[in-house]
Amino acid sequence: MKAQHQISVKAFKAEGFIEKYQRLISETVIPYQYSVLNDRSSEKSHAVQNFINAGKALSGNTNHDGFYGMVFQDSDAAKWIEAVAYSLSNYPDKELEKTADELIDIISNAQDKDGYLNTYYTIKDKEKRWTNLLEGHELYCSGHMIEAACAYFEATGKDKLLKVMLKNSEHIYKVFVTCGHEGYPGHPEIELALLKLYRTTGNKHCLELAEHFIDIRGVDPDYYKKEKEKRDWTVWGNNAEDNNYQQSGMPVRRMSNAVGHAVRAVYLYTGMADLASLTEDKELVSACRRLWESITQRRMYITGGIGSTAIGEAFSVDYDLPGDTAYAETCASIGLMFFASRMLEIDISNEYADVMEQAFYNTVLAGIQLDGKRFFYVNPLEVIPGISGASPTHRHALTLRSEWYACACCPPNAARLISSIAVYAYGENSDTAFCHMFAAGKISFRNGIKMCCKTSYPYDFNVTYKIEKGGKLAIRIPHWSKTYTLRINEKAIEISPIKGYVYLEVSNGDTVELKLDDTPRFIYASSKVPQLSGRVALCRGPLVYCFEGIDNNGDVLSVSLKRNGKVSVLEADKSLGGAVKLKAEAVCIQQTDKLYSDTLPVQKPCTAVAVPYYTWGNRGENQMRVWMNEII
């Protein structure tokens, strides 16, 4: 049953498209985010100072400026360390490592004797520990720091933070398991983190604690209500009875619909799937399957964005997928990649890897400006300046990326995801190497297989694997590739894929060439999606395209694509980070100011130009639309 597990980040050395992004993270995003964490940028985070202050508070020194930021501010520092760890694996950097070591020292000083670690409570009020799991994010912050610890240990071999977090998780184990403190995390995250820690250290308490949090979740659907009644304080006044929002309405094994806060949901499902793969718990596997289908078959944008409503940053109901008011948080798509990657631990199928890739190349990459300096939190599929960001229902749908956010979860999350893309792109088990995504670079599997992947994917659809050390190789054929050719040492071979993967036996020195279908595709949504009826989207390979005003006379609303019209592939556009634009046959309606009119719109043939969705909003404020009108 155990299909594959993640490779080490260190095992992969990226080239091409991925390398460019990983260098951007290392050279621009990580330094920038460090300056923010240390309040040296125009944006203030205070995340590092919070740890310094917590250390002082623990030693009885009151000479500090207190806590600043969100209750989960610690997690920004954690995600930064995690991103640094991956970055060090990709590009060793002694100075950066020293900086991270220093931050780890600061963090370790902020840990209480009993193992507790959280600056908000340590600085503000020790007595409030564990009294507000609904909003308090203590377990969430521990989860992120555990992930950072595992990553940093793997990257550097240094175990200081790992020990801190083992002590912290032992403390949490004592509180929740040994002493039976009630409750479970309002924001899931520690579950998946504890399972990482278990995989890293073999510590059984970590597995047991993760299992505990997953198993008791929703068993008492009134838990948060009771918790709220017991306390006299709140962070945001969250509704303790909104069991959807916090995924607490029923035990996890009964869940069928993806509901509530989208990031919380997919972090939980990731933990569930990971646990299911470890324990081979069939009931849990079935729940994960149902939740996966709920998301991908009824509640996901074509961009791999999830959480269609800003109200609660949440999943809505089936087929409610408005483009202009989409929330589609960057973090939620990152979480969806986590979930997909854990589902691949249960079962190898392109159903999972296709979505993982879809989320990555569209929503996750859209979260970062091409220059790495600004970020999207929300990823709408349609933006109309004047309405987007302005109308009360569209306030969250910004037309341009921001330098930072008060709730700064997304930028460091994207940084750690991109710098660790190896673990999503490749997988392995004892004798097989899995190629899930077509990430160019050198790769060495623990099972001995070694190879190099050559490709300019996602803009070139020829992928060549040069095998240095052979073995069993499983290569994904994406569902969108209607046709493909496979050649080993220039000899065409025909193999039927199993659940979207071709399984090969390759030898040292072999060259495997895969040619995927590069034809641009018109995509239609189910007519059950009210907002998309009559609309069409344009895709090529894993990329969803969008139409921006700047390429289309400032007006994409008047453009209708011609059904089955000719689509040409343009040259790579250097001004857009080398993105390849598409040109499609279309008609353009002559704009009229009259609000309603019985005059037939005057239309004339035109050419519409599309850019990859992830590149939108890089050329100033202008209209953007993914789902276009169509003319037959």
Add this chain to the structure above:
Amino acid sequence: MKAQHQISVKAFKAEGFIEKYQRLISETVIPYQYSVLNDRSSEKSHAVQNFINAGKALSGNTNHDGFYGMVFQDSDAAKWIEAVAYSLSNYPDKELEKTADELIDIISNAQDKDGYLNTYYTIKDKEKRWTNLLEGHELYCSGHMIEAACAYFEATGKDKLLKVMLKNSEHIYKVFVTCGHEGYPGHPEIELALLKLYRTTGNKHCLELAEHFIDIRGVDPDYYKKEKEKRDWTVWGNNAEDNNYQQSGMPVRRMSNAVGHAVRAVYLYTGMADLASLTEDKELVSACRRLWESITQRRMYITGGIGSTAIGEAFSVDYDLPGDTAYAETCASIGLMFFASRMLEIDISNEYADVMEQAFYNTVLAGIQLDGKRFFYVNPLEVIPGISGASPTHRHALTLRSEWYACACCPPNAARLISSIAVYAYGENSDTAFCHMFAAGKISFRNGIKMCCKTSYPYDFNVTYKIEKGGKLAIRIPHWSKTYTLRINEKAIEISPIKGYVYLEVSNGDTVELKLDDTPRFIYASSKVPQLSGRVALCRGPLVYCFEGIDNNGDVLSVSLKRNGKVSVLEADKSLGGAVKLKAEAVCIQQTDKLYSDTLPVQKPCTAVAVPYYTWGNRGENQMRVWMNEII
């Protein structure tokens, strides 16, 4: 400049379509609403008991059950009396009049010695009077009771309530003008009411007070902020700094964009236009013109619905007109009719009367179930069961009418509007009779003109005026009637309309026949409206049509209307209150469950059936859509 003024409700005796609705109001809606006001229905209002309790409180009797309901609960009783007044004008009913007299006695007992009248404050806390104009609705409730008093006096000649409200308005005059109490109504309404009271009684203080409230509005944009700082209580915690919501950001003469809570806005604009017509204040006229254009040229649904966002029940920004999440409150369209009717007092143009009719025949009538027993507060242009009423962003968009609402402004508002439709349908000045809408019935103008209008409008487009007593007659030619013929005594005449009105000189015994264009029309929205690009609506006469699932195989999302396709007019449907359905050439897409697919949708020709928008939701829960996809 003074173009026309309203006729007396008593001057008109409706026949046909309007009569049916007026009888429904008299026979079903008014008795039902009285039972609610008296808590004799499954729905509880307590509005009458609040007045009884306030009377007790004033006499020191504490043996009562306090105040119940919204802070503006009094206004429901006021609107009921106003509707009763109009109903008595239409259909004299001694018993109903006695009931109303008794309620007026109860209300008059609830008035304090100084003239103050409001049950919320009288029962709960006298000291809080006038301390929360932002949320307190004291002036709003007085306004509605003033309107009721004027209507009841006009209908019955009885002046008890009129005297109560003259005393009340004198009290308010003393507080706000004589004693200089700061502030102006958070919810405009008293302005237009005071002008009615001025027109009814000639009392100059009423005019002066209305002018005062209009003139000081927004002069200090921080007024509500300061007011809030002075008090230690709140009703709903309204944001005192949201100057858009409460139209307090600038003096009214500088306003250009219709903003904020839509009902508040149009009630204010109505008062402004009424004052402008009385005082011939050019600056105020210009402001009204700009606001009118802001609404009708950029912020109004095709149904005459306004206030496109549920957030604040408010106007959004230009061209933001989503159908599925529309708020389009019934009261707001009623207020738009008020505004239109006052603009006709300034200037005769079909621009105003067309919108007045559009709001009436679509949104206002949609507010009432065909049997008069259930009501819509919110009037979306698209309803999809499963999403509408269910998704967090669509919670307000109910799929079926409700028996009552906790905030019960709309049902009694629709009752008073429909029973007084005469004052919108007809107008007069010293020598001319104005026919704004085509309301069948007998009509006697104060200027001596008498006539009878025969028509089955809005389902027949032949309108015959039989002149009993002649004079000058101005008949509106709606903008949607591309062609029309006019005959006097069977002789065709050609007259060029002036701003959409033909002006005739008619004699006793003349028969004037107008034949309007009955061709169904395909309507397109400006391509600046993102939600409507590529869509088409179907209209006939003043009626907007919609497509319901029940007539279209349960699925309107898969239906695309054929551009310029044939539209047939069906027989009147008795099961739908005699509404005339339309049948349009269309194509139907074969539904697919697959969320996204690159397979071309399979489509086949079909016939789509449309019903008038105002009749939607009368046949159980099902899909409804106004703006359809189009196929060329």
